[in-house]
Amino acid sequence: MKVTGAQALFKALEGERVDTVFGIPGGAILPAYDPLIDSKVRHVLCRHEQGAGHAAEGYAWASGRVGVAMATSGPGGCNLVTALADAKMDSVPIVAITGQVPSPVVGNDAFQEADICGITMPITKHNYLVTDANLIAETLREAFHIASTGRPGPVLVDIPKDVLLQEITWRWPEEIDLPGYKPTTKGNLRQVRSAAKMIMESKRPVLYVGGGVIKANASKELFRLAADGRLPVTTTLMARGAFPDAHELALGMPGMHGGYTAVTAMQKADLLVALGTRFDDRVTGQLAGFAPDAKIIHVDIDPAEIGKNRNADVPIVGDAKDVIAKLHAELTRQQEEAGGIPDRSEWLLTLESWKQTYPYRYDQSADGPLKPQFAIERLYESTKGDAIVVAGVGQHQMWTSQFWKFSEPRTWVNSGGLGTMGFAVPAALGAAAARPDKRVVAIDGDGCFQMTAQELATSRTENIPFITAIINNAHLGMVRQWQELFYEERYSQVYLSYDVPDYVKLAEAYGAIGLRAEHPDEVDAVIEKALSITDRSVVIDFRVDQREMCFPMVPAGASNDDIIVGPEGLRPTNEPAEAPVA
Amino acid sequence: MNGQLHTISVLVEDKPGVLTRVAGLFAARGFNIDSLAVGPTSDDGLSRMTVVVHVDRKPLEQITKQLNKLINVIKILEHDPGEAVERELMLVKVRAAGEDRPRVMEISTVFRANVVDVTRSTLTLEATGRPEKLEALLELLRDFGVIELSRTGRIALARGDKGIRERGARSKVAAVGAEEWTGGGV
Numbered sequence: 054m055k056v057t058g059a060q061a062l063f064k065a066l067e068g069e070r071v072d073t074v075f076g077i078p079g080g081a082i083l084p085a086y087d088p089l090i091d092s093k094v095r096h097v098l099c100r101h102e103q104g105a106g107h108a109a110e111g112y113a114w115a116s117g118r119v120g121v122a123m124a125t126s127g128p129g130g131c132n133l134v135t136a137l138a139d140a141k142m143d144s145v146p147i148v149a150i151t152g153q154v155p156s157p158v159v160g161n162d163a164f165q166e167a168d169i170c171g172i173t174m175p176i177t178k179h180n181y182l183v184t185d186a187n188l189i190a191e192t193l194r195e196a197f198h199i200a201s202t203g204r205p206g207p208v209l210v211d212i213p214k215d216v217l218l219q220e221i222t223w224r225w226p227e228e229i230d231l232p233g234y235k236p237t238t239k240g241n242l243r244q245v246r247s248a249a250k251m252i253m254e255s256k257r258p259v260l261y262v263g264g265g266v267i268k269a270n271a272s273k274e275l276f277r278l279a280a281d282g283r284l285p286v287t288t289t290l291m292a293r294g295a296f297p298d299a300h301e302l303a304l305g306m307p308g309m310h311g312g313y314t315a316v317t318a319m320q321k322a323d324l325l326v327a328l329g330t331r332f333d334d335r336v337t338g339q340l341a342g343f344a345p346d347a348k349i350i351h352v353d354i355d356p357a358e359i360g361k362n363r364n365a366d367v368p369i370v371g372d373a374k375d376v377i378a379k380l381h382a383e384l385t386r387q388q389e390e391a392g393g394i395p396d397r398s399e400w401l402l403t404l405e406s407w408k409q410t411y412p413y414r415y416d417q418s419a420d421g422p423l424k425p426q427f428a429i430e431r432l433y434e435s436t437k438g439d440a441i442v443v444a445g446v447g448q449h450q451m452w453t454s455q456f457w458k459f460s461e462p463r464t465w466v467n468s469g470g471l472g473t474m475g476f477a478v479p480a481a482l483g484a485a486a487a488r489p490d491k492r493v494v495a496i497d498g499d500g501c502f503q504m505t506a507q508e509l510a511t512s513r514t515e516n517i518p519f520i521t522a523i524i525n526n527a528h529l530g531m532v533r534q535w536q537e538l539f540y541e542e543r544y545s546q547v548y549l550s551y552d553v554p555d556y557v558k559l560a561e562a563y564g565a566i567g568l569r570a571e572h573p574d575e576v577d578a579v580i581e582k583a584l585s586i587t588d589r590s591v592v593i594d595f596r597v598d599q600r601e602m603c604f605p606m607v608p609a610g611a612s613n614d615d616i617i618v619g620p621e622g623l624r625p626t627n628e629p630a631e632a633p634v635a
Numbered sequence: 636m637n638g639q640l641h642t643i644s645v646l647v648e649d650k651p652g653v654l655t656r657v658a659g660l661f662a663a664r665g666f667n668i669d670s671l672a673v674g675p676t677s678d679d680g681l682s683r684m685t686v687v688v689h690v691d692r693k694p695l696e697q698i699t700k701q702l703n704k705l706i707n708v709i710k711i712l713e714h715d716p717g718e719a720v721e722r723e724l725m726l727v728k729v730r731a732a733g734e735d736r737p738r739v740m741e742i743s744t745v746f747r748a749n750v751v752d753v754t755r756s757t758l759t760l761e762a763t764g765r766p767e768k769l770e771a772l773l774e775l776l777r778d779f780g781v782i783e784l785s786r787t788g789r790i791a792l793a794r795g796d797k798g799i800r801e802r803g804a805r806s807k808v809a810a811v812g813a814e815e816w817t818g819g820g821v
Contacts, residue, residue: 174656175663179706182651199706233648233709357700 058186059084059217062150063092065193068225071121073097073112073486074150075105079125080165082152084217097486097515100507102129104479106136107505109147111483113140114466115441115491117270119201120147120483126154127165130211131172135473137207138176142470143291144268146205148196149177153213156184169211178206186219191226198229203236204355205268236354240371240379248326248350248367249383252282253391255324255348257400260284261307261336264291264469265329265353269373272296272462275328278381283394284326285404287315289336291469292329294459304404308336309607310451313411313618316605318404320613322347329353329373332362333470342612352376411618413455415601421572422598425449425524428576429496430456432522435580440492441466441484445477445501447531448603449524453496464491475504478521482508485519492584493519499549499556500529506559512590513564520583520591521565526599527551534602551596560592569594638691640669642721642791645684645702646676646710646799653707657684660701666690670723670788681709683799685790712799714791721791724763726751727773730780731758739779746772757782 056064062085066074073095078086089096099105102124109120124133130151140147154163170182179199181192189212196208252258266275272295279286279302286296287307296303307315319325325347330336337343340362351358351365352373359368369376388394415426429452442457444450444467459465466484468476481495502523512518524530533547560567566586570579570593583591604619647653654673661668669687676683690698699711714721731739732755743750743760746768752759762772766789773781793799 170652171655174652174659231706234706355704357697357704361697 054223055220056223057084057088057217058189058212058219058221060088061186061189061221061223062193062212062217063088063094064223064225065190066094066121067092068190069119069193069197071119074121074123075099075108075112075483075486076123076150077102077105077125077129078123079129079152081126081154081214082123082129082150082217083125084214085123085150085152085212096123097482097511097517099479099482099511101505102132103135103475104482104505104508104511106133106147106149107139107473107476107479108483108486108508108511109149110136110140110143110145110476111443111466111480112487113145113147113483114480115463115484115493116487117463118146118487119197120145122147122149123151124149125152125165126169127167129165130169130209131167133209134172134176135471137173137209139468139471139473139476140207141176141178143468144205144264145207146200147207148193148200149207149209151209151211152217153182153211155215156213157215159213169209173209176207177209178204180209181211183210183212183216186216186221187224189216190224191229194226194229195231198231199234203234203238204265237356237370238354238372238375240352240369240376242379244367244369245376245379245383248369248380249387251324251348251350251367252284252326252384253387253395256395256397257322258284258324258326258397259304259318259322259347260286261289261319261325261327261330262286262292262295263289263328263330265373266292266295266377267329267462269329269354270462271329271374271377274374274377274381278377278384281381282384282388283397283401285318285401287311287319288459289330289333290454290467293454293457293465294462297460298458299460301405304408306454309338309609310455310603310605311336312413312455313605313616314404314407316607316613316616317407319344319347324348324350327351327353327365328377331358337362338607338611338613342614352380411605414619417573419573423571423573423576423596425526425595425597425601426452426456427573428522428524428570428595428597429453431576431580432494432496433457435577435584436492436494440464440494441488443467443477443481443484443493443495445495445497446472446474447498447501447529448526448534448601449496449498449501449530451603452524474498474501477501478505479508481519481521482512482517485512485517486515489517495519495521497521497523498530499523499525499527502556503549503554506563509560509563509565509590509592518586518588518590520593522593522595523556524597525551525556525594526597526601528599530599531603533599537602539608556592556594560590563590565590565592567592567594569596571596638689638694641688641690641695642714642719642789643686643688643699643702644712644714644791644793644799645686645708647682647684647705648707648709649675649680649682650707653682653705654684656705656707657686657702660705661686661688661698664694664698664701666694666698670786672788672790674790685788687789710799710802712793712802714793718795719791719793721765721789722763723766723769723789724761724787725769725773726759726761726785727776727781728752728757728759728783729776730756730782732756735779739776742772742775748772
């Protein structure tokens with residue numbers, strides 16, 4: 054069968070069972086948009102390529118499948134860069150397809166030409182420039198395979214316009230050959246036995262669970278390991294939902310704005326079982342002072358993460374699902390041999406007492422001002438947690454992670470590693486496209502919201518509704534917090550405004566419903582109204598106390614032992630050694 | 636420069652951009668490449684790079700792991716000093732007029748270098764050997780005045796009867812707990 058390169062592209066996407074792509078057409082990618090009309094693939098026409106990229110990420114986060122973004126050459130591809138970098142940092146499987154100027158003019162500074170392969174080399178797991186349409190199907194197969202296996206990540210496929218127009222004989226490659234890509238998925242049994250033995254000998258173990266557990270769909274295995282071994286669990290920002298927060302063994306989120314119990318449990322532990330996590334600086338604080346007494350079992354599918362920041366006593370390379378299942382079986386066996394679970398009641402009691410003494414807290418007085426945490430907590434309670442929650446980056450993200458009690462994996466979507474402001478609205482669009490059966494709630498900051506709000510138009514025209522709750526404190530709140538704490542309250546370029554733009558009017562302009570709550574007693578009614586609307590998007594403008602800060606907090610560069618539990622724990626500090634980054 | 640000099644052989648697929656990927660990875664992680672030599676191998680479609688880098692043991696382990704993650708990288712071999720044959724080729728144009736000429740010729744003979752170009756005032760020598768040998772030669776030639784110098788960078792083969800592809804996962808990789816690890820990317 055004779056097809057064009059562009060037709061081959063869509064046949065290949067269909068072959069990979071892609072149901073949705075997010076994109077914007079343009080000159081070089083034009084040939085691809087013609088066969089799209091006859092394709093089964095749904096194209097969601099975004100308003101900015103960055104939005105298309107984050108939407109593909111949101112789709113991948115919520116569904117576990119590869120998200121796809123399409124853009125034209127030059128500025129189209131360049132606008133995908135932030136989303137690709139975000140996906141690389143957070144190991145999100147996406148494939149980006151970009152048009153390129155025709156092969157004969159590549160390298161000639163042609164109109165809308167950019168070397169997108171060169172630009173994205175360090176921020177993709179791999180990328181391709183396809184020079185022959187006969188290679189399109191094979192390249193797409195490789196791209197999807199690389200994006201979705203091993204440690205997932207973004208792959209970019211750049212196709213010159215003439216290659217999209219080239220006529221070829223269609224062939225679907227049944228097999229692909231990647232001699233340099235063979236991820237280790239099966240954990241070594243001898244290492245697993247050593248790990249189980251180390252757990253048996255531990256008096257103060259903590260499971261330090263990262264995003265890899267969600268990526269590997271290993272929540273069930275994790276639950277069995279924790280429950281049958283009576284092992285307390287911390288879930289990092291990337292792993293929220295991997296273990297139910299309501300469980301007695303759940304300690305919540307560790308890290309810079311994590312809970313006292315999770316942070317301190319890891320500090321005092323004699324064993325950390327790190328599962329699909331990378332000892333990121335936001336979790337460890339000052340590395341030298343992190344979990345000083347703990348031995349480390351480190352399970353990760355990426356050998357480069359093992360020993361990168363902290364040496365592992367028992368390293369295990371493998372897929373979290375495989376390794377955790379093996380570890381559970383081995384631990385259960387050793388526990389039976391030993392006549393039961395080692396007695397760690399003192400440790401568990403200590404953790405429980407910390408949980409009672411140091412919960413996340415805030416003070417909402419009846420007559421205001423409205424506290425951001427209150428709005429988020431009421432959203433959680435009103436939805437009964439039955440929603441996919443998406444966050445941007447900053448205070449609102451931390452408060453959401455703190456106050457939302459997750460019970461299922463893939464119900465939390467956010468930008469962790471790269472910390473991409475503007476992530477929430479387009480990612481919510483992607484999550485809602487992937488999971489039309491679920492309520493999607495984006496909890497966003499006012500600063501974040503304005504970076505990508507244009508995708509509300511996409512939501513309306515493509516009929517992909519979701520709720521956006523803007524935690525509007527009129528500021529770049531996290532930066533403001535750092536200036537208050539570490540720059541002697543010298544506020545520099547952080548004030549945005551409560552009412553410019555008018556978020557209710559803006560929502561209405563985009564065809565969404567705009568709502569506003571300024572006082573605590575208005576919150577429930579507004580949320581109830583929002584939840585009653587299912588046929589279009591809703592934007593809620595929660596005007597919250599601009600002075601509210603996010604606690605607990607471990608200042609950048611400080612040890613996790615120096616956690617500040619709340620504003621009363623503030624003491625005069627010198628500027629931290631590390632340059633402040635929100 | 637910090638750390639020791641390490642020689643790494645990297646077997647790669649001969650695909651566009653692979654040199655940029657390898658070189659870019661060193662740059663992105665903050666390592667200076669001392670020398671880099673690339674050429675075809677006896678296998679069609681495969682090239683071999685020899686990278687010499689100044690680095691401590693721990694960052695070296697990180698860089699080899701990151702290199703292994705590149706899709707086009709097939710195999711990496713870190714050469715232990717003394718267990719590899721290492722060679723380099725150098726072309727050097729040196730002032731050699733008048734009574735200097737026989738002295739330069741004499742040095743050239745001692746180092747088994749070849750004279751590959753002659754002018755009234757200069758000699759161009761071709762020398763091969765271990766990098767230390769070339770350094771020693773260069774040191775002597777500097778007295779006469781080196782006009783121009785071009786070096787290939789080091790290439791290396793491990794001693795013994797095995798090729799790079801037949802070698803098992805390196806001990807450093809086994810140390811991270813993946814005996815089955817095949818050296819593939821992630």
